[in-house]
Amino acid sequence: MDKNRLTIETPKGKFTKSNPIDGFQIISINEFKAIKSISSNVRNTSHKLYFDLIIFITHGKGEHSIDFQLYNYEPGTVFIIKNGQYHAWKENKEIDGYLIFFNADFYPKLGSGLKNQIIKLNNKSFLHPNFLIENNFETCIDLIKIIQSQYGLKIEQNQILKNLIHSFLTILELEYLKNHPFLNSNNNNNIFNQFYTILSNGTPLPNRNAIYFIAKLNTTYKKLNRLCKSVTSMNLKSFINLIIITRAKKELTRNKKSVSQIGYELSFEEVGNFSKFFKKQTGFTPKQYQKNQL
Known part of the structure:
Protein backbone atom coordinates (compact mmCIF):
# COMPACT_ATOMS: atom_id res chain seq x y z
CA MET A 1 0.00 0.00 0.00
CA ASP A 2 1.30 3.49 -0.83
CA LYS A 3 2.72 5.38 2.14
CA ASN A 4 0.85 8.43 3.38
CA ARG A 5 -2.29 7.58 1.43
CA LEU A 6 -5.70 6.47 2.60
CA THR A 7 -7.03 3.63 0.47
CA ILE A 8 -10.46 2.04 0.07
CA GLU A 9 -11.40 -0.91 -2.11
CA THR A 10 -14.76 -1.29 -3.85
CA PRO A 11 -16.03 -3.80 -6.42
CA LYS A 12 -15.20 -1.15 -9.03
CA GLY A 13 -11.57 -0.62 -7.99
CA LYS A 14 -9.39 1.13 -5.42
CA PHE A 15 -9.41 4.81 -4.52
CA THR A 16 -6.74 6.72 -2.60
CA LYS A 17 -6.40 10.14 -1.03
CA SER A 18 -3.19 11.74 0.19
CA ASN A 19 -3.05 13.07 3.75
CA PRO A 20 -0.98 15.87 5.34
CA ILE A 21 0.42 14.04 8.39
CA ASP A 22 1.98 10.62 7.89
CA GLY A 23 -0.92 8.22 8.29
CA PHE A 24 -3.28 10.61 10.09
CA GLN A 25 -5.97 13.03 9.00
CA ILE A 26 -9.13 14.73 10.23
CA ILE A 27 -11.61 16.12 7.71
CA SER A 28 -15.24 17.13 7.97
CA ILE A 29 -17.87 14.87 6.44
CA ASN A 30 -18.89 17.73 4.14
CA GLU A 31 -15.28 17.96 2.90
CA PHE A 32 -15.30 14.22 2.28
CA LYS A 33 -18.55 14.42 0.29
CA ALA A 34 -16.93 17.06 -1.93
CA ILE A 35 -13.96 14.87 -2.97
CA LYS A 36 -14.52 14.39 -6.69
CA SER A 37 -12.42 11.21 -6.99
CA ILE A 38 -14.76 9.44 -4.54
CA SER A 39 -18.22 9.58 -6.08
CA SER A 40 -21.48 9.17 -4.18
CA ASN A 41 -21.83 5.78 -5.90
CA VAL A 42 -18.55 4.65 -4.32
CA ARG A 43 -19.48 6.06 -0.90
CA ASN A 44 -22.85 4.31 -0.97
CA THR A 45 -21.37 0.92 -1.97
CA SER A 46 -19.90 -1.35 0.71
CA HIS A 47 -16.14 -0.92 0.45
CA LYS A 48 -13.13 -2.26 2.30
CA LEU A 49 -10.98 0.10 4.36
CA TYR A 50 -7.19 -0.14 4.57
CA PHE A 51 -7.00 2.17 7.59
CA ASP A 52 -8.74 2.65 10.94
CA LEU A 53 -11.55 5.20 10.95
CA ILE A 54 -13.48 7.09 13.62
CA ILE A 55 -16.67 8.81 12.45
CA PHE A 56 -18.08 11.48 14.77
CA ILE A 57 -21.57 12.70 13.81
CA THR A 58 -22.44 16.30 14.72
CA HIS A 59 -25.50 16.87 12.50
CA GLY A 60 -28.17 14.69 10.91
CA LYS A 61 -29.90 11.39 11.51
CA GLY A 62 -29.84 8.24 9.39
CA GLU A 63 -28.26 4.82 8.91
CA HIS A 64 -24.70 3.66 8.31
CA SER A 65 -23.62 0.19 7.14
CA ILE A 66 -20.66 -1.56 8.81
CA ASP A 67 -19.84 -5.12 7.76
CA PHE A 68 -23.24 -5.22 6.05
CA GLN A 69 -25.16 -4.42 9.25
CA LEU A 70 -27.17 -1.19 9.50
CA TYR A 71 -26.70 1.12 12.50
CA ASN A 72 -28.72 4.24 13.30
CA TYR A 73 -26.98 7.52 14.03
CA GLU A 74 -27.84 10.94 15.43
CA PRO A 75 -25.77 13.92 16.63
CA GLY A 76 -23.21 12.58 19.12
CA THR A 77 -22.96 9.12 17.54
CA VAL A 78 -19.45 7.73 17.09
CA PHE A 79 -18.56 4.84 14.78
CA ILE A 80 -15.26 3.00 15.15
CA ILE A 81 -14.34 1.03 12.03
CA LYS A 82 -11.22 -1.14 11.82
CA ASN A 83 -8.79 -1.70 8.99
CA GLY A 84 -10.22 -4.52 6.87
CA GLN A 85 -13.87 -3.88 7.67
CA TYR A 86 -16.47 -2.89 5.07
CA HIS A 87 -18.70 0.14 5.37
CA ALA A 88 -21.08 2.19 3.25
CA TRP A 89 -22.66 5.60 3.56
CA LYS A 90 -26.40 5.96 3.19
CA GLU A 91 -26.89 9.18 1.23
CA ASN A 92 -27.96 11.98 3.56
CA LYS A 93 -27.49 15.64 2.62
CA GLU A 94 -28.03 16.76 6.22
CA ILE A 95 -25.20 14.72 7.75
CA ASP A 96 -22.02 16.41 8.96
CA GLY A 97 -19.31 15.71 11.48
CA TYR A 98 -15.71 14.53 11.36
CA LEU A 99 -13.75 11.63 9.88
CA ILE A 100 -10.56 10.71 11.74
CA PHE A 101 -8.24 8.45 9.74
CA PHE A 102 -5.33 6.41 11.12
CA ASN A 103 -3.18 4.08 9.04
CA ALA A 104 -0.17 1.86 9.69
CA ASP A 105 2.34 4.66 9.07
CA PHE A 106 0.96 6.64 12.00
CA TYR A 107 1.10 4.11 14.84
CA PRO A 108 4.92 3.83 15.20
CA LYS A 109 5.07 7.61 15.73
CA LEU A 110 2.70 7.54 18.71
CA GLY A 111 4.69 5.61 21.28
CA SER A 112 3.44 2.39 22.86
CA GLY A 113 0.93 4.04 25.23
CA LEU A 114 -1.13 5.83 22.58
CA LYS A 115 -0.78 2.99 20.10
CA ASN A 116 -2.14 0.50 22.65
CA GLN A 117 -4.98 2.90 23.50
CA ILE A 118 -6.15 2.95 19.88
CA ILE A 119 -5.79 -0.82 19.54
CA LYS A 120 -7.74 -1.35 22.77
CA LEU A 121 -10.58 0.88 21.56
CA ASN A 122 -10.61 -0.88 18.18
CA ASN A 123 -10.76 -4.30 19.83
CA LYS A 124 -13.70 -3.28 22.01
CA SER A 125 -15.69 -2.09 19.01
CA PHE A 126 -15.66 -5.21 16.83
CA LEU A 127 -19.26 -6.14 17.70
CA HIS A 128 -20.63 -2.79 18.82
CA PRO A 129 -19.02 -0.22 16.52
CA ASN A 130 -21.37 2.61 17.49
CA PHE A 131 -22.04 4.53 20.68
CA LEU A 132 -23.54 7.85 21.70
CA ILE A 133 -21.67 10.73 23.34
CA GLU A 134 -23.90 12.99 25.39
CA ASN A 135 -22.10 14.78 28.26
CA ASN A 136 -18.82 15.33 26.38
CA PHE A 137 -20.23 16.25 22.96
CA GLU A 138 -18.93 19.85 22.88
CA THR A 139 -15.63 18.82 24.51
CA CYS A 140 -14.99 16.32 21.70
CA ILE A 141 -15.69 18.95 19.04
CA ASP A 142 -13.28 21.37 20.75
CA LEU A 143 -10.56 18.71 20.99
CA ILE A 144 -10.93 17.80 17.31
CA LYS A 145 -10.56 21.45 16.29
CA ILE A 146 -7.47 21.90 18.48
CA ILE A 147 -5.92 18.69 17.10
CA GLN A 148 -6.47 20.05 13.59
CA SER A 149 -4.65 23.25 14.60
CA GLN A 150 -1.55 21.19 15.51
CA TYR A 151 -1.05 19.76 12.01
CA GLY A 152 2.06 21.89 11.44
CA LEU A 153 4.52 19.75 13.43
CA LYS A 154 5.35 16.08 13.03
CA ILE A 155 3.74 13.85 15.63
CA GLU A 156 7.11 12.59 16.99
CA GLN A 157 8.09 16.17 17.93
CA ASN A 158 4.69 17.33 19.14
CA GLN A 159 3.87 16.25 22.69
CA ILE A 160 0.86 18.60 22.71
CA LEU A 161 -0.66 16.71 19.78
CA LYS A 162 -0.03 13.37 21.49
CA ASN A 163 -1.68 14.62 24.69
CA LEU A 164 -4.68 15.92 22.76
CA ILE A 165 -5.16 12.62 20.93
CA HIS A 166 -4.81 10.77 24.25
CA SER A 167 -7.49 12.98 25.85
CA PHE A 168 -9.84 12.49 22.92
CA LEU A 169 -9.40 8.70 22.91
CA THR A 170 -9.86 8.53 26.70
CA ILE A 171 -13.22 10.30 26.40
CA LEU A 172 -14.26 7.93 23.62
CA GLU A 173 -13.31 4.87 25.67
CA LEU A 174 -15.20 6.09 28.76
CA GLU A 175 -18.28 6.96 26.71
CA TYR A 176 -18.08 3.63 24.90
CA LEU A 177 -18.12 1.69 28.17
CA LYS A 178 -21.10 3.73 29.40
CA ASN A 179 -22.99 2.52 26.32
CA HIS A 180 -21.71 -1.07 26.58
CA PRO A 181 -21.07 -1.76 30.31
CA PHE A 182 -20.84 -5.54 29.89
CA LEU A 183 -17.50 -5.11 28.13
CA ASN A 184 -15.97 -3.84 31.40
Whole structure:
Protein backbone atom coordinates (compact mmCIF):
# COMPACT_ATOMS: atom_id res chain seq x y z
CA MET A 1 0.00 0.00 0.00
CA ASP A 2 1.30 3.49 -0.83
CA LYS A 3 2.72 5.38 2.14
CA ASN A 4 0.85 8.43 3.38
CA ARG A 5 -2.29 7.58 1.43
CA LEU A 6 -5.70 6.47 2.60
CA THR A 7 -7.03 3.63 0.47
CA ILE A 8 -10.46 2.04 0.07
CA GLU A 9 -11.40 -0.91 -2.11
CA THR A 10 -14.76 -1.29 -3.85
CA PRO A 11 -16.03 -3.80 -6.42
CA LYS A 12 -15.20 -1.15 -9.03
CA GLY A 13 -11.57 -0.62 -7.99
CA LYS A 14 -9.39 1.13 -5.42
CA PHE A 15 -9.41 4.81 -4.52
CA THR A 16 -6.74 6.72 -2.60
CA LYS A 17 -6.40 10.14 -1.03
CA SER A 18 -3.19 11.74 0.19
CA ASN A 19 -3.05 13.07 3.75
CA PRO A 20 -0.98 15.87 5.34
CA ILE A 21 0.42 14.04 8.39
CA ASP A 22 1.98 10.62 7.89
CA GLY A 23 -0.92 8.22 8.29
CA PHE A 24 -3.28 10.61 10.09
CA GLN A 25 -5.97 13.03 9.00
CA ILE A 26 -9.13 14.73 10.23
CA ILE A 27 -11.61 16.12 7.71
CA SER A 28 -15.24 17.13 7.97
CA ILE A 29 -17.87 14.87 6.44
CA ASN A 30 -18.89 17.73 4.14
CA GLU A 31 -15.28 17.96 2.90
CA PHE A 32 -15.30 14.22 2.28
CA LYS A 33 -18.55 14.42 0.29
CA ALA A 34 -16.93 17.06 -1.93
CA ILE A 35 -13.96 14.87 -2.97
CA LYS A 36 -14.52 14.39 -6.69
CA SER A 37 -12.42 11.21 -6.99
CA ILE A 38 -14.76 9.44 -4.54
CA SER A 39 -18.22 9.58 -6.08
CA SER A 40 -21.48 9.17 -4.18
CA ASN A 41 -21.83 5.78 -5.90
CA VAL A 42 -18.55 4.65 -4.32
CA ARG A 43 -19.48 6.06 -0.90
CA ASN A 44 -22.85 4.31 -0.97
CA THR A 45 -21.37 0.92 -1.97
CA SER A 46 -19.90 -1.35 0.71
CA HIS A 47 -16.14 -0.92 0.45
CA LYS A 48 -13.13 -2.26 2.30
CA LEU A 49 -10.98 0.10 4.36
CA TYR A 50 -7.19 -0.14 4.57
CA PHE A 51 -7.00 2.17 7.59
CA ASP A 52 -8.74 2.65 10.94
CA LEU A 53 -11.55 5.20 10.95
CA ILE A 54 -13.48 7.09 13.62
CA ILE A 55 -16.67 8.81 12.45
CA PHE A 56 -18.08 11.48 14.77
CA ILE A 57 -21.57 12.70 13.81
CA THR A 58 -22.44 16.30 14.72
CA HIS A 59 -25.50 16.87 12.50
CA GLY A 60 -28.17 14.69 10.91
CA LYS A 61 -29.90 11.39 11.51
CA GLY A 62 -29.84 8.24 9.39
CA GLU A 63 -28.26 4.82 8.91
CA HIS A 64 -24.70 3.66 8.31
CA SER A 65 -23.62 0.19 7.14
CA ILE A 66 -20.66 -1.56 8.81
CA ASP A 67 -19.84 -5.12 7.76
CA PHE A 68 -23.24 -5.22 6.05
CA GLN A 69 -25.16 -4.42 9.25
CA LEU A 70 -27.17 -1.19 9.50
CA TYR A 71 -26.70 1.12 12.50
CA ASN A 72 -28.72 4.24 13.30
CA TYR A 73 -26.98 7.52 14.03
CA GLU A 74 -27.84 10.94 15.43
CA PRO A 75 -25.77 13.92 16.63
CA GLY A 76 -23.21 12.58 19.12
CA THR A 77 -22.96 9.12 17.54
CA VAL A 78 -19.45 7.73 17.09
CA PHE A 79 -18.56 4.84 14.78
CA ILE A 80 -15.26 3.00 15.15
CA ILE A 81 -14.34 1.03 12.03
CA LYS A 82 -11.22 -1.14 11.82
CA ASN A 83 -8.79 -1.70 8.99
CA GLY A 84 -10.22 -4.52 6.87
CA GLN A 85 -13.87 -3.88 7.67
CA TYR A 86 -16.47 -2.89 5.07
CA HIS A 87 -18.70 0.14 5.37
CA ALA A 88 -21.08 2.19 3.25
CA TRP A 89 -22.66 5.60 3.56
CA LYS A 90 -26.40 5.96 3.19
CA GLU A 91 -26.89 9.18 1.23
CA ASN A 92 -27.96 11.98 3.56
CA LYS A 93 -27.49 15.64 2.62
CA GLU A 94 -28.03 16.76 6.22
CA ILE A 95 -25.20 14.72 7.75
CA ASP A 96 -22.02 16.41 8.96
CA GLY A 97 -19.31 15.71 11.48
CA TYR A 98 -15.71 14.53 11.36
CA LEU A 99 -13.75 11.63 9.88
CA ILE A 100 -10.56 10.71 11.74
CA PHE A 101 -8.24 8.45 9.74
CA PHE A 102 -5.33 6.41 11.12
CA ASN A 103 -3.18 4.08 9.04
CA ALA A 104 -0.17 1.86 9.69
CA ASP A 105 2.34 4.66 9.07
CA PHE A 106 0.96 6.64 12.00
CA TYR A 107 1.10 4.11 14.84
CA PRO A 108 4.92 3.83 15.20
CA LYS A 109 5.07 7.61 15.73
CA LEU A 110 2.70 7.54 18.71
CA GLY A 111 4.69 5.61 21.28
CA SER A 112 3.44 2.39 22.86
CA GLY A 113 0.93 4.04 25.23
CA LEU A 114 -1.13 5.83 22.58
CA LYS A 115 -0.78 2.99 20.10
CA ASN A 116 -2.14 0.50 22.65
CA GLN A 117 -4.98 2.90 23.50
CA ILE A 118 -6.15 2.95 19.88
CA ILE A 119 -5.79 -0.82 19.54
CA LYS A 120 -7.74 -1.35 22.77
CA LEU A 121 -10.58 0.88 21.56
CA ASN A 122 -10.61 -0.88 18.18
CA ASN A 123 -10.76 -4.30 19.83
CA LYS A 124 -13.70 -3.28 22.01
CA SER A 125 -15.69 -2.09 19.01
CA PHE A 126 -15.66 -5.21 16.83
CA LEU A 127 -19.26 -6.14 17.70
CA HIS A 128 -20.63 -2.79 18.82
CA PRO A 129 -19.02 -0.22 16.52
CA ASN A 130 -21.37 2.61 17.49
CA PHE A 131 -22.04 4.53 20.68
CA LEU A 132 -23.54 7.85 21.70
CA ILE A 133 -21.67 10.73 23.34
CA GLU A 134 -23.90 12.99 25.39
CA ASN A 135 -22.10 14.78 28.26
CA ASN A 136 -18.82 15.33 26.38
CA PHE A 137 -20.23 16.25 22.96
CA GLU A 138 -18.93 19.85 22.88
CA THR A 139 -15.63 18.82 24.51
CA CYS A 140 -14.99 16.32 21.70
CA ILE A 141 -15.69 18.95 19.04
CA ASP A 142 -13.28 21.37 20.75
CA LEU A 143 -10.56 18.71 20.99
CA ILE A 144 -10.93 17.80 17.31
CA LYS A 145 -10.56 21.45 16.29
CA ILE A 146 -7.47 21.90 18.48
CA ILE A 147 -5.92 18.69 17.10
CA GLN A 148 -6.47 20.05 13.59
CA SER A 149 -4.65 23.25 14.60
CA GLN A 150 -1.55 21.19 15.51
CA TYR A 151 -1.05 19.76 12.01
CA GLY A 152 2.06 21.89 11.44
CA LEU A 153 4.52 19.75 13.43
CA LYS A 154 5.35 16.08 13.03
CA ILE A 155 3.74 13.85 15.63
CA GLU A 156 7.11 12.59 16.99
CA GLN A 157 8.09 16.17 17.93
CA ASN A 158 4.69 17.33 19.14
CA GLN A 159 3.87 16.25 22.69
CA ILE A 160 0.86 18.60 22.71
CA LEU A 161 -0.66 16.71 19.78
CA LYS A 162 -0.03 13.37 21.49
CA ASN A 163 -1.68 14.62 24.69
CA LEU A 164 -4.68 15.92 22.76
CA ILE A 165 -5.16 12.62 20.93
CA HIS A 166 -4.81 10.77 24.25
CA SER A 167 -7.49 12.98 25.85
CA PHE A 168 -9.84 12.49 22.92
CA LEU A 169 -9.40 8.70 22.91
CA THR A 170 -9.86 8.53 26.70
CA ILE A 171 -13.22 10.30 26.40
CA LEU A 172 -14.26 7.93 23.62
CA GLU A 173 -13.31 4.87 25.67
CA LEU A 174 -15.20 6.09 28.76
CA GLU A 175 -18.28 6.96 26.71
CA TYR A 176 -18.08 3.63 24.90
CA LEU A 177 -18.12 1.69 28.17
CA LYS A 178 -21.10 3.73 29.40
CA ASN A 179 -22.99 2.52 26.32
CA HIS A 180 -21.71 -1.07 26.58
CA PRO A 181 -21.07 -1.76 30.31
CA PHE A 182 -20.84 -5.54 29.89
CA LEU A 183 -17.50 -5.11 28.13
CA ASN A 184 -15.97 -3.84 31.40
CA SER A 185 -15.46 -7.46 32.45
CA ASN A 186 -11.94 -8.56 31.46
CA ASN A 187 -12.72 -12.24 32.05
CA ASN A 188 -15.77 -12.15 29.80
CA ASN A 189 -13.80 -10.13 27.26
CA ASN A 190 -10.95 -12.66 27.12
CA ILE A 191 -13.18 -15.68 26.49
CA PHE A 192 -15.38 -13.93 23.99
CA ASN A 193 -12.45 -12.27 22.19
CA GLN A 194 -10.79 -15.66 21.71
CA PHE A 195 -14.04 -17.09 20.35
CA TYR A 196 -14.56 -14.16 18.00
CA THR A 197 -10.95 -14.30 16.78
CA ILE A 198 -11.18 -18.00 15.88
CA LEU A 199 -14.52 -17.48 14.17
CA SER A 200 -13.82 -14.29 12.25
CA ASN A 201 -10.16 -14.23 11.22
CA GLY A 202 -9.19 -14.52 7.58
CA THR A 203 -7.96 -18.12 7.61
CA PRO A 204 -10.20 -20.98 6.44
CA LEU A 205 -12.70 -21.92 9.14
CA PRO A 206 -12.04 -25.53 10.25
CA ASN A 207 -15.53 -26.15 11.62
CA ARG A 208 -18.87 -24.36 11.97
CA ASN A 209 -20.19 -26.49 14.82
CA ALA A 210 -20.46 -24.92 18.28
CA ILE A 211 -18.87 -28.05 19.79
CA TYR A 212 -15.62 -27.23 17.97
CA PHE A 213 -15.39 -23.78 19.60
CA ILE A 214 -16.32 -25.12 23.04
CA ALA A 215 -13.44 -27.62 22.85
CA LYS A 216 -10.98 -24.99 21.59
CA LEU A 217 -11.88 -22.60 24.42
CA ASN A 218 -12.12 -25.27 27.13
CA THR A 219 -15.54 -23.99 28.16
CA THR A 220 -19.14 -25.21 28.16
CA TYR A 221 -22.00 -24.64 25.74
CA LYS A 222 -24.02 -23.00 28.50
CA LYS A 223 -21.29 -20.48 29.36
CA LEU A 224 -20.44 -19.57 25.76
CA ASN A 225 -24.11 -19.28 24.86
CA ARG A 226 -24.67 -16.99 27.87
CA LEU A 227 -21.72 -14.81 26.84
CA CYS A 228 -23.08 -14.56 23.29
CA LYS A 229 -26.47 -13.43 24.56
CA SER A 230 -24.89 -10.87 26.91
CA VAL A 231 -22.54 -9.37 24.32
CA THR A 232 -24.56 -9.69 21.11
CA SER A 233 -28.19 -10.33 22.18
CA MET A 234 -28.01 -13.48 20.02
CA ASN A 235 -27.68 -17.12 20.95
CA LEU A 236 -24.51 -19.01 20.07
CA LYS A 237 -25.79 -20.61 16.86
CA SER A 238 -27.25 -17.35 15.52
CA PHE A 239 -24.01 -15.49 16.20
CA ILE A 240 -21.90 -18.13 14.44
CA ASN A 241 -24.23 -17.90 11.44
CA LEU A 242 -23.99 -14.09 11.44
CA ILE A 243 -20.18 -14.10 11.33
CA ILE A 244 -20.12 -16.75 8.59
CA ILE A 245 -22.56 -14.69 6.50
CA THR A 246 -20.52 -11.53 7.10
CA ARG A 247 -17.34 -13.27 5.98
CA ALA A 248 -19.13 -14.63 2.92
CA LYS A 249 -20.48 -11.18 2.00
CA LYS A 250 -17.00 -9.66 2.24
CA GLU A 251 -15.55 -12.24 -0.13
CA LEU A 252 -18.47 -12.01 -2.55
CA THR A 253 -18.17 -8.21 -2.57
CA ARG A 254 -14.46 -8.41 -3.39
CA ASN A 255 -15.32 -10.74 -6.31
CA LYS A 256 -11.88 -12.41 -6.31
CA LYS A 257 -12.86 -16.00 -5.40
CA SER A 258 -15.35 -18.49 -6.76
CA VAL A 259 -18.50 -19.27 -4.78
CA SER A 260 -17.28 -22.84 -4.21
CA GLN A 261 -13.92 -21.60 -2.87
CA ILE A 262 -15.63 -19.18 -0.48
CA GLY A 263 -17.94 -21.95 0.74
CA TYR A 264 -15.03 -24.35 1.26
CA GLU A 265 -13.10 -21.75 3.30
CA LEU A 266 -16.18 -21.35 5.51
CA SER A 267 -16.35 -25.10 6.22
CA PHE A 268 -18.92 -26.10 3.58
CA GLU A 269 -17.70 -29.17 1.72
CA GLU A 270 -20.45 -28.88 -0.91
CA VAL A 271 -21.15 -25.62 -2.74
CA GLY A 272 -24.85 -26.52 -2.81
CA ASN A 273 -24.99 -26.58 1.00
CA PHE A 274 -23.26 -23.20 1.13
CA SER A 275 -25.72 -21.72 -1.38
CA LYS A 276 -28.72 -23.05 0.58
CA PHE A 277 -27.31 -21.69 3.85
CA PHE A 278 -26.58 -18.28 2.30
CA LYS A 279 -30.05 -17.99 0.73
CA LYS A 280 -31.75 -19.02 3.98
CA GLN A 281 -29.89 -16.27 5.86
CA THR A 282 -30.08 -13.48 3.25
CA GLY A 283 -32.86 -14.29 0.78
CA PHE A 284 -30.35 -14.41 -2.10
CA THR A 285 -28.08 -17.05 -3.56
CA PRO A 286 -24.36 -16.16 -3.38
CA LYS A 287 -24.29 -15.41 -7.11
CA GLN A 288 -27.38 -13.19 -6.89
CA TYR A 289 -25.85 -11.27 -3.99
CA GLN A 290 -22.54 -10.89 -5.82
CA LYS A 291 -24.28 -9.59 -8.94
CA ASN A 292 -26.15 -6.97 -6.89
CA GLN A 293 -22.84 -5.62 -5.55
CA LEU A 294 -21.31 -4.99 -8.98
